[in-house]
Amino acid sequence: MSRLSDIANQLVAPGKGILAADESTGTIKKRFDTIGLASTETSRRDYREMLFGADEAMSQYISGVILFDETIRQSASDGTPFVEMLRANNALAGIKVDTGAKPMSGFADETVTEGLDGLRDRLNEYAALGATFAKWRGVIAIGENKPTRGSIHANAHALARYAALCQEAGIVPIVEPEVLADGKPGDHTIEVCERVTTDTLAEVFEELRLAGVELDGIILKPNMVIPGVNGPKVSVEEVAERTVRTLKATVPAIVPGIAFLSGGQTCEQASANLSAMHNLGKLPWGLTFSYGRALQADALAAWAGKPENVEAARRAFIHRAKMNSLASQGQWAAELDRAA
Numbered sequence: 001m002s003r004l005s006d007i008a009n010q011l012v013a014p015g016k017g018i019l020a021a022d023e024s025t026g027t028i029k030k031r032f033d034t035i036g037l038a039s040t041e042t043s044r045r046d047y048r049e050m051l052f053g054a055d056e057a058m059s060q061y062i063s064g065v066i067l068f069d070e071t072i073r074q075s076a077s078d079g080t081p082f083v084e085m086l087r088a089n090n091a092l093a094g095i096k097v098d099t100g101a102k103p104m105s106g107f108a109d110e111t112v113t114e115g116l117d118g119l120r121d122r123l124n125e126y127a128a129l130g131a132t133f134a135k136w137r138g139v140i141a142i143g144e145n146k147p148t149r150g151s152i153h154a155n156a157h158a159l160a161r162y163a164a165l166c167q168e169a170g171i172v173p174i175v176e177p178e179v180l181a182d183g184k185p186g187d188h189t190i191e192v193c194e195r196v197t198t199d200t201l202a203e204v205f206e207e208l209r210l211a212g213v214e215l216d217g218i219i220l221k222p223n224m225v226i227p228g229v230n231g232p233k234v235s236v237e238e239v240a241e242r243t244v245r246t247l248k249a250t251v252p253a254i255v256p257g258i259a260f261l262s263g264g265q266t267c268e269q270a271s272a273n274l275s276a277m278h279n280l281g282k283l284p285w286g287l288t289f290s291y292g293r294a295l296q297a298d299a300l301a302a303w304a305g306k307p308e309n310v311e312a313a314r315r316a317f318i319h320r321a322k323m324n325s326l327a328s329q330g331q332w333a334a335e336l337d338r339a340a
Contacts, residue, residue: 004217005256007132007172011092011219012257012286015325016063018174018219020261020292021048022096022135024068031296037305041070049076050303051296052085054314054321061321064092066135066174066290072126083130094133094174095126097162101139110151113138113158116165123169133172135221136162140200141183142192142228152203160207167217174259174290176221177204181264186228194225194242201250215254221261221290222247224273229264236269240276244283253284260287262294267320268337270294271327278330288328295320 011018023031028047029039037043048071052058065086072095075081083093097119101111113136123134138155140147159175166173179197180186201222208215225242227234247258262270270291277287289295298320303313326332 002214002217003170004167004172004214007092008217008219008256011063011133011172012259012288013063014286015329016061017289017291017321017324017328018094018259019051019062019065019295019321020135020290021051021071021296022066022068022094023292024100025070031300032305035300035304043305044070045074046077046305047300047303048074048082050310050313051299051317052076052082053310054317055089057314057318057321058086058089058091061318061325062089062091064094064133066094066096067131068096072129072131081130087130092132093130094135095131096136097122097126097134098136101137104151104154107148107151109143110141110146110148111139112151112154116158116161119162119165120169123165123171127169127171131171133174133219134162134166135174135176137176137178140177140179140196142180142188142196143183143185147196147200152200153207156200156203156207159204160211160213163208163213163218164211167214172217172219173213174219174221175204175208176261177201178261178263179223181223181226182229185230187230188228189231190225190227190234190238190242193223193227194246197223197225198246198249201246205250205252215252216256218255219290220251220255220258222258223263224260224265226264226273236272236276239273240280243273244277244280247283247285251285255285257286257288259290262289262291265294267294267297268334271323271332271337272334274324275327275330275332278328289324291324295324
């Protein structure tokens with residue numbers, strides 16, 4: 001195995017998943033607004049320190065953490081760099097490297113993710129700071145007359161160029177093409193999501209092939225196949241069946257693992273749907289989680305920005321991490337989730 005393959009396999013080790021703690025300054029402000037906390041460099045540090053200091057979660061259930069540019073440079077209140085704090089619990093440090101989805105010229109209400117300019121130099125800097133993997137998110141919206149082939153192709157091409165640059169720098173790329181569940185109007189059916197997700201993943205892997213990306217040294221981070229947030233409700237079993245069918249049709253077996261995002265789902269739904277996929281027989285790749293809000297929401301509410309709430313918040317985070325660890329092994333159950 002190559003070093004990239006070794007890292008990728010470590011990220012999808014059985015029973016472990018990836019914590020997405022790469023919220024931009026703007027996004028984390030919105031999260032802090034829900035608890036009435038001002039977003040400052042110190043409050044953002046304290047929040048990440050609360051999460052990363054939950055040793056039981058970090059050592060047993062989390063294989064890696066995706067960081068933001070500010071966060072990978074920060075240290076805990078005692079001066080320990082966050083990267084070293086993670087390393088002490090055998091968790092790898094990752095880094096978000098895209099600069100966000102921007103309006104795509106000539107394509108109404110569609111976006112293409114930017115950040116390729118200067119990426120080679122930034123990746124080399126991040127590697128020196130301790131990053132061993134990276135993340136880039138392409139956004140595909142469903143709506144009237146969209147997505148277009150042009151937007152799918154543009155985002156797939158950008159993902160492939162990013163992935164190739166990561167591997168050149170010795171960094172494992174997380175390839176994240178997200179078909180939105182919560183875009184406007186968000187009333188599409190699960191059948192539409194399956195079709196768009198299949199088309200998107202097929203285009204992504206064609207672009208990765210053309211870019212010469214080593215597929216045994218990547219992690220795929222896709223959406224699950226679910227209806228829009230305002231669409232017709234479906235069963236957990238249908239989500240699992242359609243998602244696995246889509247992956248089997250598009251994802252080469254050489255890919256080490258698939259770490260799902262949780263967009264459009266509650267914390268419990270994200271766990272239930274992931275767990276159900278493991279009941280569909282043996283699969284060629286590991287299936288696990290790379291959740292942000294679905295791992296953090298309960299902990300954020302419990303913390304509320306108060307030092308006296310740190311331990312309670314860590315218990316909430318540990319619980320969600322454990323539930324998703326069980327889900328990544330097909331062992332999650334609602335009664336276990338609600339017993340805490």
